[in-house]
Amino acid sequence: MAPRRRPTLSLLLLVVLLLIAVSADTTSAESREGETEGYAAVVRDQFMGLKPRSEPRSGSRFLAAVGGKKGDICDGGNVRGCAGGDPGQRLRCCRSRCTDLLSSRANCGACGKRCGFGQLCCKGQCTTIAYDVKNCGGCGVRCQRGLRCTYGLCGYA
Numbered sequence: 001m002a003p004r005r006r007p008t009l010s011l012l013l014l015v016v017l018l019l020i021a022v023s024a025d026t027t028s029a030e031s032r033e034g035e036t037e038g039y040a041a042v043v044r045d046q047f048m049g050l051k052p053r054s055e056p057r058s059g060s061r062f063l064a065a066v067g068g069k070k071g072d073i074c075d076g077g078n079v080r081g082c083a084g085g086d087p088g089q090r091l092r093c094c095r096s097r098c099t100d101l102l103s104s105r106a107n108c109g110a111c112g113k114r115c116g117f118g119q120l121c122c123k124g125q126c127t128t129i130a131y132d133v134k135n136c137g138g139c140g141v142r143c144q145r146g147l148r149c150t151y152g153l154c155g156y157a
Contacts, residue, residue, distance in 0.1 A: 074096060074098050095111070103121050105119070109124035109125060109126075130151055137153060143155065
């Protein structure tokens with residue numbers, strides 16, 4: 001008969017390993033917490049040093065000076081509320097929003113003119129992009145001469 005090992009030695013070894021694992025995990029969590037607090041302090045300090053902008057944020061000074069941009073809220077009575085309120089321009093005030101009349105499916109070419117299913121607004125005209133050789137699959141995508149536009153693909157067999 002073989003001598004029996006006492007379970008206390010293996011149990012003690014297991015407890016020691018668990019304690020080592022737990023202490024290693026808490027020290028790494030504490031060091032990560034310090035890193036996060038340090039980063040937050042740097043960001044907070046940089047943010048507090050910022051001054052508010054006196055001019056609107058825009059891609060260019062010209063657009064900021066001219067007026068609103070696509071999606072801005074506008075006054076329906078004020079045609080000049082959006083950039084390019086003159087006839088022939090892209091943006092108009094439709095339902096209190098500056099809208100691009102050359103590409104909006106809900107306001108294609110004029111306020112309230114909706115494009116149907118499978119159509120896109122290309123240069124202010126509702127276009128069926130699945131079969132139009134000048135706008136095959138998207139606005140301005142032209143098929144090569146002799147190829148037909150089928151299902152939005154040029155030369156689909």
